[in-house]
């Protein structure tokens with residue numbers, strides 16, 4: 324499709340060479356770039372399984388370059404354009420294998436990009452190494468970069484990623500199967516494209532680095548996986564693909580995708596994650612309460628003494644803050660955090676123990692600011 328130069332053609336597949344088409348897109352206009360460029364696999368000869376069936380390897384013309392120098396020049400050209408088109412708050416993801424990712428990484432750095440993470444996409448169902456001459460190549464690498472070292476703002480939905488990951492911080496090893504089954508597009512019964520990426524991979528990236536309404540650019544669109552996932556998640560997209568067959572395929576694939584029924588921005592932000600469990604002894608470990616300190620049971624005459632091991636004693640009872648509370652109150656249970664009060668050394672005021680538990684929670688779960696993280700990275704403290 325033709326488009327007006329210097330206007331972002333939202334939700335459109337542009338057909339042609341990305342080096343030319345990228346130069347027609349406006350500067351500072353997209354929130355995220357996802358690029359799955361040719362890997363320059365340099366496959367030589369046919370590949371056969373031990374049972375003499377043919378391996379459908381990536382031997383397409385679009386993946387062939389005469390030399391590393393030619394590949395590097397190509398990489399420099401499209402990455403340079405992407406950097407111009409990205410907003411100053413934008414980030415870029417590029418995926419590759421050992422064949423190309425080190426070259427791409429070096430060129431990213433030469434162009435001024437700043438690497439935020441490398442992520443390993445660990446394939447749960449990789450193709451075996453049929454010749455048995457090397458390790459089975461079971462992962463690909465993704466580089467996540469910002470435009471420059473000094474760029475302080477970019478989208479990283481840390482909290483919602485963690486909430487969706489059973490409250491565990493999202494790590495840089497992603498276990499995702501390769502694209503198979505119904506998701507794999509077919510043409511005349513054959514795979515329509517040699518390197519269609521799984522939607523799950525794109526879903527994770529867009530969840531991490533975009534918000535509803537953001538614009539995602541993919542200069543090597545292939546079957547349009549990025550566009551399909553972007554539409555499903557209520558993001559805008561722009562795709563560039565050189566081969567007409569793939570460009571058409573991508574457009575019709577995306578046409579079938581239903582956008583979200585409830586726009587994400589109309590729903591509340593993810594709730595705070597369930598609170599971290601803090602045992603009472605942590606207050607003693609952190610010096611917020613000392614052995615020998617006295618605690619008062621809410622609205623009663625009961626006093627308890629704190630012991631070094633995290634138990635408290637009152638009268639004949641020595642046990643946890645909850646157990647001693649329930650025995651003193653003669654009730655089946657008691658939340659010691661709410662019912663035992665300590666004396667604030669500075670104000671002399673009596674406050675519930677829970678106040679101190681929150682102090683520790685904050686200290687443990689605090690995420691360092693972006694600037695602090697970068698400073699730690701620079702000084703090797705991270």
Ligand SMILES: C[S@@+](CC[C@H](N)C(=O)[O-])C[C@H]1O[C@@H](n2cnc3c(N)ncnc32)[C@H](O)[C@@H]1O
Nearest residue numbers: 340341359385518519520543545546548564565
């Ligand atoms: C690795 S595939 C991308 C597959 C895609 N991520 C998917 O899930 O289907 C790379 C694609 O880039 C296209 N391509 C190669 N060189 C190109 C260029 N210079 N400009 C635009 N597209 C190009 C190829 O035709 C191929 O479809």
